Amino acid sequence: xFKFIVKRILSAIPxxxxxxxxxxxxxxxxxxxxxxxxxxxxxxPGDLEILRETLGLNDPKLVQFWDYIQGILxxxxxxxxxxxxxxxxxxxxxxxxxxxxxxxxxxISVVIGIPVGVISAVKRNSILDYxxxxxxxFGLSVPVFWSGIMLAYYIGxxxxxxxxxxxxxxxxxxxxxxxxxxxxxxxxxxxxxxxSIARYTRSTMLDTLGxxxxxxxxxxxxxxxxxLYQHALKNAMSPVITHIGTNMASLMGGACVIETVFGINxxxxxxxxxxxxxxxTQVQAIILVVALVYIIINLVVDILYKVFDPRVELS
Amino acid sequence: MVHKMRPAVFxxxxxxxxxxxxxxALIILTTLAAPLITPYxxxxxxxxxxxxxxxxxxxxxxxxxxxxxxxxxxxGARVSLLVGVAVAAVSTVAGIVLGLLMGYYRTVDKIxxxxxxxxxxxxxxxxxLTLASIFGSGxxxxxxxxxIVGTPSVARIVRSQVLSIKESEHVESALAMGATDRRIMFRxxxxxxxxxxxxxxxxxxxxxxxxxxxxxxxxxxxxxDTATWGGxxxxxxxxxxxxxxxAIYPGLAIVVTVLSISILGDGxxxxxxxxxx
Numbered sequence: 001x002f003k004f005i006v007k008r009i010l011s012a013i014p015x016x017x018x019x020x021x022x023x024x025x026x027x028x029x030x031x032x033x034x035x036x037x038x039x040x041x042x043x044x045p046g047d048l049e050i051l052r053e054t055l056g057l058n059d060p061k062l063v064q065f066w067d068y069i070q071g072i073l074x075x076x077x078x079x080x081x082x083x084x085x086x087x088x089x090x091x092x093x094x095x096x097x098x099x100x101x102x103x104x105x106x107x108i109s110v111v112i113g114i115p116v117g118v119i120s121a122v123k124r125n126s127i128l129d130y131x132x133x134x135x136x137x138f139g140l141s142v143p144v145f146w147s148g149i150m151l152a153y154y155i156g157x158x159x160x161x162x163x164x165x166x167x168x169x170x171x172x173x174x175x176x177x178x179x180x181x182x183x184x185x186x187x188x189x190x191x192x193x194x195x196s197i198a199r200y201t202r203s204t205m206l207d208t209l210g211x212x213x214x215x216x217x218x219x220x221x222x223x224x225x226x227x228l229y230q231h232a233l234k235n236a237m238s239p240v241i242t243h244i245g246t247n248m249a250s251l252m253g254g255a256c257v258i259e260t261v262f263g264i265n266x267x268x269x270x271x272x273x274x275x276x277x278x279x280x281t282q283v284q285a286i287i288l289v290v291a292l293v294y295i296i297i298n299l300v301v302d303i304l305y306k307v308f309d310p311r312v313e314l315s
Numbered sequence: 316m317v318h319k320m321r322p323a324v325f326x327x328x329x330x331x332x333x334x335x336x337x338x339x340a341l342i343i344l345t346t347l348a349a350p351l352i353t354p355y356x357x358x359x360x361x362x363x364x365x366x367x368x369x370x371x372x373x374x375x376x377x378x379x380x381x382x383x384x385x386x387x388x389x390x391g392a393r394v395s396l397l398v399g400v401a402v403a404a405v406s407t408v409a410g411i412v413l414g415l416l417m418g419y420y421r422t423v424d425k426i427x428x429x430x431x432x433x434x435x436x437x438x439x440x441x442x443x444l445t446l447a448s449i450f451g452s453g454x455x456x457x458x459x460x461x462x463i464v465g466t467p468s469v470a471r472i473v474r475s476q477v478l479s480i481k482e483s484e485h486v487e488s489a490l491a492m493g494a495t496d497r498r499i500m501f502r503x504x505x506x507x508x509x510x511x512x513x514x515x516x517x518x519x520x521x522x523x524x525x526x527x528x529x530x531x532x533x534x535x536x537x538x539x540d541t542a543t544w545g546g547x548x549x550x551x552x553x554x555x556x557x558x559x560x561x562a563i564y565p566g567l568a569i570v571v572t573v574l575s576i577s578i579l580g581d582g583x584x585x586x587x588x589x590x591x592x
Contacts, residue, residue, distance in 0.1 A: 018433030029449045125327075137581065141521065141573035143528050146548065146566035153555050153562070246435070253440025257529050261552070271441055272533065275448060283445075291436035 019291040027280040078281040087285035097167040098266035108190030117201025139195035148188040148261040167264040208236040335579030346392035355383035357542035390542035402523035405462035410469025418477025452538040510587035517580030
């Protein structure tokens with residue numbers, strides 16, 4: 001077990017390195033000059049040159065990369081080129097709404113998606129199954145930014161049930177208030193994953209229901225309810241949980257869009273804004289943090305499998 | 316023997332393909348016939364006619380620049396469908412090549428798989444945003460950016476198919492007959508990957524259309540003078556409180572288009588892959 005965990009952690013290192021490498025060079029390929037972005041278009045060329053020199057932008061790319069890697073190893077991801085604060089501080093300041101949005105949207109998609117998938121699988125090929133699956137395709141077909149705008153308009157503006165914009169931190173308005181600000185963006189974001197989770201649950205549930213042990217459970221006279229929820233669902237869940245784990249990265253991508261729509265200063269909007277203003281170090285740090293979280297979540301999911309289901313062979 | 320199907324069975328089997336494909340065909344027809352349907356040029360700006368509510372002249376109203384929303388909705392399908400088909404085609408071809416190489420040669424697999432794992436840890440929207448910013452605006456550049464985002468999942472599908480088919484007896488017999496690697500890949504393995512690839516094609520197309528809309532909405536997609544649904548929505552979002560119709564119709568156009576592609580894809584999946592039922 002210990003050996004497995006160590007091996008699994010070691011295998012994550014090359015992935016992280018590749019993420020760092022790809023991000024670093026993608027950022028350098030972006031058109032536009034950071035110095036011009038910071039000082040403005042009519043800054044004197046001399047000043048621009050001095051700024052480039054201090055930011056280290058004149059060094060060869062590989063030297064810059066080497067410096068960057070060394071910084072990471074010392075826990076220093078650099079300062080934002082935009083506001084000169086350490087990039088990690090900017091991330092910390094924007095983390096709260098994003099975490100709330102992520103948790104809430106995963107919750108929404110799981111609470112709706114899994115029951116829908118189970119019902120569809122149990123009532124396979126019925127009208128209900130057909131309807132549920134068709135509605136769930138609908139969720140996959142709505143662009144997140146548009147459902148965000150529509151929710152903000154109908155629920156936030158016309159009916160004024162929930163705030164239609166911005167976010168105020170828990171320390172200012174309290175948790176109950178803060179959550180109200182993230183409900184609409186989370187619904188918009190979660191709605192998209194409802195569909196994929198429902199479909200995933202349906203297909204793994206169907207696979208499980210075809211297994212021999214389910215037939216055994218039925219033939220020994222167990223109530224259908226027990227067979228479904230205690231025998232089948234439990235076993236059908238593991239691939240679904242993996243799916244939720246791997247869905248994390250795309251959810252974070254959706255956060256970039258939805259936070260921008262709602263004017264929420266979270267990590268997603270920070271990523272988008274930083275990309276637009278060519279704040280390399282900030283974008284690099286965000287992608288690194290997201291990748292790290294993604295890898296850790298998937299690592300934990302893998303390890304939990306091993307703990308709960310010793311049959312699982314993991315290479 | 317002529318085999319007659321009961322209507323209910325026929326519908327269950329082909330209903331979604333007919334529905335999805337039919338709506339999609341209708342969208343293609345209307346966007347091609349757009350100049351016949353509306354007299355307005357989506358690009359023509361007349362601020363004097365700005366922000367009109369839907370009326371007999373401007374069926375879906377006008378935006379702040381006086382551009383006819385109905386014309387944008389009609390013409391916008393061109394870019395969306397073009398981007399969708401092109402991205403799906405490029406990703407499929409690139410994914411096949413990459414997937415075959417990965418499934419067939421272990422060294423290639425080891426290297427490329429690591430890169431793909433790295434890429435999957437990227438938020439895909441952020442990757443698309445970055446690539447689109449690097450390549451600049453323009454349809455072909457957006458296609459390139461989205462194809463890079465779409466290729467890994469196709470490659471993974473082909474790879475896993477190759478790995479399982481490689482061990483099968485008909486490949487072994489081909490090997491025994493002295494077939495070359497290339498012959499085995501293209502004559503013995505690739506044909507068996509066709510159905511998952513067709514299904515994946517529709518998924519890639521749908522998500523490319525959605526991502527293109529998001530990119531244009533955020534201002535890093537196709538240039539702002541070209542009629543795109545995301546483009547008009549980015550203008551409309553600031554007027555949604557007073558003039559919601561501007562945001563409603565282009566959004567619905569995206570939903571209907573992507574929905575028809577997804578339903579078509581579902582129908583194809585049921586037909587081609589009985590295991591997925």
